[in-house]
Amino acid sequence: MNKLSLTILMVGALALAACNNPQRGFGAGGAGAGGAGGLGGAGGITSGALGDPNDPNSVAYFNQRIGDTVRFAVDQSVLTPEAQATLTAQAQWLNSHPAATAIIEGHADEQGTRDYNLALGARRASAVQQYLIAQGVAGARLKTVSYGKERPLAVCSEESCFAQNRRSVTVIGAGAGV
Amino acid sequence: MLNRVFVAGLLLFAALVPPGSAQAQDRPRIVFDNPVIEPLPYALPTFVDEGGAADVAQAITDVIRADLTGTGLLKDIPTGAYISQVTSFDAPVAFADWKAINAQVLISGAVAVGGDGRINVKFRLHDVFAGEAYNDGFQFGGGQGDWRRIAHKIADAVYHEITGEGPYFDSRVVFVSESGPKDARQKQLAIMDYDGANVQYLTDASAIVLAPRFSAAGDRILYTSFDSGFPRIKLMDLATLQARAIADLQGNMTFAPRFSPDGDTVVFSLENDGNTDLYAMSLSSGQTTQLTNAPSIETAPSFSPDGSQIAFESDRSGNQQIYIMPVSGGEPVRVSSGEGRYSTPVWSPRGDLVAFTKQNGGRFHIGVMRTDGSEERLLTASYLDEGPTWAPNGRVIMFTRESPGAAGSAQLYSVDISGRALRQVPTVGAASDPAWSPLLP
Incomplete structure (x- = not known):
């Protein structure tokens, strides 16, 4: 297979993944099922079905019914009561699916400098990781990564979008679940 | 090359x-x-x-x-x-x-x-x-x-x-060339003449790359790449375009690297359990030293041109401010004192000024101040200006200006340190994170 057709195939696969997962934007999949860092990332390609969101064992159920995303206040990494409720449910799912691993992405809105937002996203991802660990999930199952302001979910430059972008996303590893 | x-x-x-x-x-x-x-x-x-x-x-x-x-x-x-x-x-x-x-x-x-x-x-x-x-x-x-x-x-x-000022036109700029929609931006490193001519791409767009920085000799660049899936510092030799990961410590995130003036030390941010501190690594010995140890965010380090001090930003006071400390670590002195947040300090090659990003009242500015924080001067104002870099003569600054909204995009601008001659640097597409080279030989 030549390089071009491989690229087209991979783009197709990623686009499909994005369609199947309305909770997350195309770019947010960077550390997710499509392999690390976008197209052709070095993490190696793994695959796994997202499954039916009505099936409590599926990744789709985790993403959509429990919610893979929690939001943060401006320049904060403190977990709100709402975020804690979501994360408690995430921890229960992870505890009942002990083979599953997750990468926790931390994100910031665009109202900050690049370096600082990387550090702020790391604070958010870590806050989520620590909460899940406190709920009994083994730390070895949870990695964190910060995208800073590089991968917004919503693209307007108003608070309605900023609020969606100040987030963490718990991305269940491909092949887990179901 | x-x-x-x-x-x-x-x-x-x-x-x-x-x-x-x-x-x-x-x-x-x-x-x-x-x-x-x-x-x-x-x-x-x-x-x-x-x-x-x-x-x-x-x-x-x-x-x-x-x-x-x-x-x-x-x-x-x-x-x-x-x-x-x-x-x-x-x-x-x-x-x-x-x-x-x-x-x-x-x-x-x-x-x-x-x-x-x-x-x-x-x-x-x-x-x-x-x-x-x-x-x-x-x-x-x-x-x-x-x-x-x-x-x-x-x-x-x-x-x-x-x-009577030093020359700067015969110089180059390494930057991040951007394409694609705002929620899936593709980024690749590129290098061009200071005026936008002779663009060459240094990486492909397969992974997010951020904030390239020149060595003082202009022969190498440091940058942050997501090609492992996580932000990691890489070092590229411009003669061969070969890049390698450095300072890969315990799988932690590393970013915001910058060379010491002698080119041997890299100072950078390392994140551990959500906390970001400054570290220094010797490229010749591989030895790494922790420079700050605080629960706050310490990032965006920049050496003084004589190599004796490091300016950086920290939110230890509650929001981002600029500090200066001895190169070996030690007690930092806060130098920014105005209203708002101060970040991305970059020491002038002449040693007299620090350029910075300031965020206040929903606007971003590029400014300069003396190294003791006095004589602050804001040179620009827009929805989002950030990341100043100095021309080799210490008289002109280039930076990123990003426009708001779904169709917003980043462009490179330059301005002199009196606030004159603000203009866009022509690039083929969107561009961000410029770093100015030393004067070419």
Whole structure:
């Protein structure tokens, strides 16, 4: 297979993944099922079905019914009561699916400098990781990564979008679940 | 990668200003620090074609004009107003004709292309009202591909002569070239001349790359790449374009790298359990030292040009502020004191100022302050300005300006440290995170 057709195939696969997962934007999949860092990332390609969101064992159920995303206040990494409720449910799912691993992405809105937002996203991802660990999930199952302001979910430059972008996303590893 | 320009008049800058010259203080001159400047009018007739060089002579003249007029310190008189032309490099100059159009300075030159394809460019600067040349003139030679660099070197010589400031036109900028929608931006490293010409891509767009930084010798760059899936510092050799990961410590995120002036130490941010501190790594020994140890965010470190101190940002006070500490670590001193957040401090190559990003009241600014925090001066204001980088002469700053909204995109801008000559740097597409090289040899 030549390089071009491989690229087209991979783009197709990623686009499909994005369609199947309305909770997350195309770019947010960077550390997710499509392999690390976008197209052709070095993490190696793994695959796994997202499954039916009505099936409590599926990744789709985790993403959509429990919610893979929690939001943060401006320049904060403190977990709100709402975020804690979501994360408690995430921890229960992870505890009942002990083979599953997750990468926790931390994100910031665009109202900050690049370096600082990387550090702020790391604070958010870590806050989520620590909460899940406190709920009994083994730390070895949870990695964190910060995208800073590089991968917004919503693209307007108003608070309605900023609020969606100040987030963490718990991305269940491909092949887990179901 | 870079072609060396053969410099015929190697001691050019020293030679252009004879220290004992009786006329030196009477020459047309622009003093950079004057608060109000009337741009100095100059004439630049197309360099004379001395054989097979008509196109390149015109192109070189155009680049010199763009460099000089782009500073905002000099103003070219439209060629349509010229009364006479320069048709021979060594013929007597009709000073009365240049005086009549109020040209303070006349730049004349000639270009020849040799049988081997090498180009040779002569130029001379004239003080029109004194009715004499500054000196005997100088020449540069180089390969055909060097014509832009030769033009920049001539413009640098003229700029230096008229302002007394160091040269900076013959330099390059490494930056992040951006494409794609805002929620899936593709980023690749690229390098170009300071004026946007000669773009070359250094990486593909397969992984997010951020904030490249030059070594003081201009031969290597540091940057942050997500190609492992996580942000990691990489080091690229510009001669080979080979890059390797450095400071890969316990799988932690590393970012915001910058070289020490001697090129051996890399100072950077490392994240551990959500907390970001500053570290230094020796490239020769591989030894890593932790420089800060605080629960706050410490990032965006930048060395003083003498290598003795590091400026950085920290939110230890509750929001981002600028601090300076000794290079070995130790108690930092806060230097920013105004309202709002201060970040991305970058020490001037002259050592006198720190450039920074300021965020206040929903606006972003690029500014400069003295290294003790005094004499803060904001140079720009927009929805999002960030990440200043210094021209090699410490008089001009380039930065990222991003426009808001779904269709928003990043562009490179430059401004001088008096806030003059704000302009967009032409790039093919969207661009961010510029880093200015040292002056080319």
